[in-house]
Amino acid sequence: MSRSARPGTREEILDAASRLFAATGFKGTSLQDIASAVGCSKAALLYHFDGKDAILGELLAPAVEAFRDLDARLAALGDEAVRSAAVEGYVDLVLRFRREVTVLYGDIPELLQRPAFAGVHELIERLKDALAGRSRTPQAHAAALLVLGGVPIACMEQLDLRDDELRALLAGSAVRALDLPGA
Known part of the structure; x- marks a missing residue:
């Protein structure tokens, strides 16, 4: 059974959510914001995903899996090689998943807009x-x-x-x- 109402909708939702989460933070992005960016209804969005947490989970899944892969590679190394491999691997991981990292750190700019942080x-x-x-x-x-x-x-x-x-x-x-x- 195909869960897609039209070709690419699921991927379009993930792409729009990723851009919006990176720009305005996870908390600052509503399901309606994502639906509007994709050009679909909120109901259509909810056909593909159970909610905002499900979208975030799917967006971050490849980064988490890559982090697990790095962890497994590092676990197999001896003390002499592990530090340089960790630095190289971590930098590569963050570069590869820049947008996802931005999403994780994304609510910091919103917090800095609060009056207490003027x-x-x-x-x-x-x-x-x-x-x-x-x-x-x-x-x-x-x-x-x-x-x-x-x-x-x-x-x-x-x-x-x-x-x-x-x-x-x-x-x-x-x-x-x-x-x-x-x-």
Whole structure:
């Protein structure tokens, strides 16, 4: 039994949802928004998917499977080879699934629009500029984003390090990532 009311509708829904989730976040996108972007009714959309969570699940499934594949490859490696393989594999994974990663992180811009965070976006942009050494090169920009994204995630994890040890580790890693001379 074909679940498609017209050829490509399911794929069109996934594509539209992916674009909308990446642009306005999962929370900020309604089923009606997706249906309108596809040019179908909400009922037609619900014919193909049980809801927004089902769409998200299907969108993220290939990325999750690729992450599992990477995990299996890394598990088979010895201590000497695992770090470089993890770096290369993870970077490749994120590059391959950029839109899906954007969806996962997508609600951050919406949160920054709330009154409690007035002006924070501009502060982040200025910090990113400073981390890039005020360089306009894409390389400096990418390194600054790496530091902006990585430091908070490292701080959220409960590590068996004192704050001064973690600070030294993060600052040193950030300097290396930014490739700042003399630091």
